[in-house]
Amino acid sequence: MVPPDRRQATPSLRPIFDGRGAVTPDDRVTLVNIAFRMLGSANDAEDVVQEAYARWYGLSDEARREIRSPTAWLVRVTCRICLDQLNSARVRRERYVGDWLPDPLPDEARWTSAGKSRPGDPAEQVSLDDSVSMGVLVMLESVTAAERVAFVLHDVFDLPYTEIAEIVGRSPAACRQLAASARRHLRSDRRCAVTAHQHRDVVSAFRVACEHGDLDGLISLLDPQVTVRADGGGKARVALRPILGAQKTARYFLGLLRNKFAQELTEENVNGCPGLVSHVNGEVNGIVAFAVHGGRITQIWVIVNPDKLHAWREPGP
Template structure:
């Protein structure tokens, strides 16, 4: 007499935790903050393990469930973030992440779990994340889930509570905004050459050379978070931006400019006495810099400072 089938077995802990890296990458692209992304991942797993075992077994696709729940948490977080950032001192910029195998979400070097790594590609460039900050939360979620993570609109509809057709329009709107705000910027090699010339102009104090590297309508934004002195508003125009940058160099003559990849794109770190005090990312188009993003808020420099106290 055959043994009757028992209850369906749920996913193993190993299979669930294997999804952690995907969820962390999803959260960072949604929120622009590693710390917030980690909080989303923890909350997602907490909701899973808070369910009775029978309820877990009834979920046909646990990994898809984790992605859907994490996306909903991100959507709620994005809605509340608008209010919090209205109280933020000065400009709010995404938290930069660094290239190389040493980088993990906790900022620790060596021996870290690969599940804690942020995968670097065009979807996490500083320019991309800044534009994503300017669109609606629903547009951002629909775009990231579909264009970056390949989720079908039928599943996205369950996450954002709209029809698949509406989600398709949301993603399309985000795509148009990105295409308008971020034209093709050339090759990484061209970008790196401009960054190198920019560093040399700043170090030598060559105003003419620096101005020549900047787009006439270049915009510089700084994020000090009220913890470090920084320009509270965007600085626009190549002459103003060049004088601002050279003024900073004159005030801190002992700083060192180091070329470094920021969010997978050639950028720069600013070091003083061997410690990173700022990270500079930039967009380059047709051989000139169109945008500069200077992050000096120490709470956003954990990838370079190795401080995992956050």
């Protein structure tokens, strides 16, 4: 989770549904932000937004003129496509090699530094706030598709339940219950939250202990029930099952560093929270995100699937 002092406000969708207007370039940014929070994948979000625009331009001129708010229409269509994607995602991910984790997002500073930006990459359009922290996105994977849509639209984008009901195909009262159910799942992970400064201190100490091979130091930073999940997508070698416990976790990370002598760890924000970026021979080969509660690391997510690292790498020639 992003600590309380790191949270930022996400623009409300209410004005979009209350007013008129034409399709604008800013609409794509809004739609990508919605779709990413729904799906946890920048590429999938872009595909959904492209499909929504294709449906818009597939309408006749007369049909488009009759739509009071084109942006609201695009939001509804984007959300419905996301809902369909979410309902089929669990089936697709059963064929995924190992754990599937949401995309890691770089901080804005990486986009604006020279040579780092990839023009048109949808990840660049995702605003970083509490709702895209790795902890929230992972927790949202555990709720139903309808719960996720209701929670994201209401709690993140401030959309009224009457509008959500039209998207989800349920009553406003049912949508209220869906969002409340998702909220209960997330609330349990907010207990004992630490500040951004405390989170960064723990991550920094973790990096130093890894680099010095300090097994005892690593163990002291880990919750006894810490869990590590790794996403290699079948394209990079990782543990295919979660690693449980402080001893196994500490030995796992020390083993990773021993196997790659040219590996360098740098501290960078991942999805708006302090994390680590692994470099081998100057190229990013992995991202590590953390959940910190009560001063200790409780969850670690390792993403080494190269398909999920495009936003972190220098563009090609």
